[in-house]
Amino acid sequence: MKIAYLAYWFFKARFLARQAPLQTVLFINNKCNLACRHCNIYARSSSITKTYQTVGEELLYSYRLGARFVDFEGGEPLIWRDGSYDLNSLIELAKKIGFYSTTVTTNAQLPFDGCQADSIWVSLDGNRESHDLIRGQGSFDKLTENIANCGHHRLSVNMVVNTLNYHSLTETIEFATDNAHICSISINFHTPFPGTEDLFLDFETRNQVIDEVIYLKKQGRPIMNSVSGLKYMKDLNFEKRCWVTNFIMPDGRRLAQCQGLEAGVCQRCGFCMAGEMRSVFQFKPDTIFAGLKLRG
Numbered sequence: 001m002k003i004a005y006l007a008y009w010f011f012k013a014r015f016l017a018r019q020a021p022l023q024t025v026l027f028i029n030n031k032c033n034l035a036c037r038h039c040n041i042y043a044r045s046s047s048i049t050k051t052y053q054t055v056g057e058e059l060l061y062s063y064r065l066g067a068r069f070v071d072f073e074g075g076e077p078l079i080w081r082d083g084s085y086d087l088n089s090l091i092e093l094a095k096k097i098g099f100y101s102t103t104v105t106t107n108a109q110l111p112f113d114g115c116q117a118d119s120i121w122v123s124l125d126g127n128r129e130s131h132d133l134i135r136g137q138g139s140f141d142k143l144t145e146n147i148a149n150c151g152h153h154r155l156s157v158n159m160v161v162n163t164l165n166y167h168s169l170t171e172t173i174e175f176a177t178d179n180a181h182i183c184s185i186s187i188n189f190h191t192p193f194p195g196t197e198d199l200f201l202d203f204e205t206r207n208q209v210i211d212e213v214i215y216l217k218k219q220g221r222p223i224m225n226s227v228s229g230l231k232y233m234k235d236l237n238f239e240k241r242c243w244v245t246n247f248i249m250p251d252g253r254r255l256a257q258c259q260g261l262e263a264g265v266c267q268r269c270g271f272c273m274a275g276e277m278r279s280v281f282q283f284k285p286d287t288i289f290a291g292l293k294l295r296g
């Protein structure tokens with residue numbers, strides 16, 4: 001069923017030029033228990049927490065557009081509540097509507113051993129020193145403790161490489177490789193949304209980082225990005241297909257693609273999904289394999 005839908009979606013997108021999302025990034029709040037230096041989402045003043053009903057309507061909207069995978073984002077998804085509803089209630093609701101799989105992206109500052117998402121992405125921004133510099137003192141140790149105790153069998157980490165942490169890339173990949181609770185690591189680059197431009201890595205350094213990631217992947221490290229997709233991220237000189245994911249923002253705005261477009265930062269985009277999508281549409285086998293592994 002899932003494979004048939006993926007094939008149907010791909011055929012329509014690739015050969016009939018139909019631009020419908022396959023995945024939804026749904027921001028359920030912008031309230032957070034951290035104040036990360038690179039983040040443009042969390043509320044610095046008044047915060048928003050969507051109701052269960054609003055999230056339900058947004059899930060239905062995305063499903064009707066064609067999306068079958070949903071990533072619950074924030075703010076911090078683990079702190080979301082609406083009366084007796086919690087994050088697992090939203091995961092159940094998404095499944096009931098028909099989404100094939102649910103993902104949660106979290107800073108792992110709270111225990112999440114009961115989380116029922118199909119996969120969990122924990123944001124890990126470097127070694128202890130870099131991570132704490134970006135995300136706050138003590139956040140690395142809390143993250144490792146909660147990862148060790150969560151018992152989830154599909155947990156991966158995501159590193160966003162920036163000017164403060166690029167020197168700890170190799171150490172971070174080795175940490176993920178050696179940690180028995182982590183399945184894989186994905187690498188992204190800082191996207192310079194307004195107010196965070198100082199964290200943007202120049203392209204020369206980015207390209208060196210990409211070469212190192214490719215080298216480590218070829219050495220067998222569990223890196224989620226495909227080699228083909230990473231290569232596209234070097235100069236960003238390709239036709240973007242960011243409509244593969246629709247975004248529903250904390251304030252309810254429904255975007256047909258990443259908020260980077262309206263912020264005018266696509267030429268300095270760091271979201272490696274852009275390169276991966278380009279690769280999929282070019283039929284690069286390593287990217288298709290990586291995608292199926294992710295969505296399997």
Ligand SMILES: C[S@@+](CC[C@H](N)C(=O)[O-])C[C@H]1O[C@@H](n2cnc3c(N)ncnc32)[C@H](O)[C@@H]1O
Nearest residue numbers: 038039041074075076105106107123160190191
């Ligand atoms: C906005 S956070 C929200 C979820 C959760 N609180 C967390 O920290 O993972 C979601 C992901 O976006 C990444 N992110 C935030 N700002 C970014 C930026 N400017 N460029 C690239 N990734 C960014 C974070 O590192 C994190 O992995």
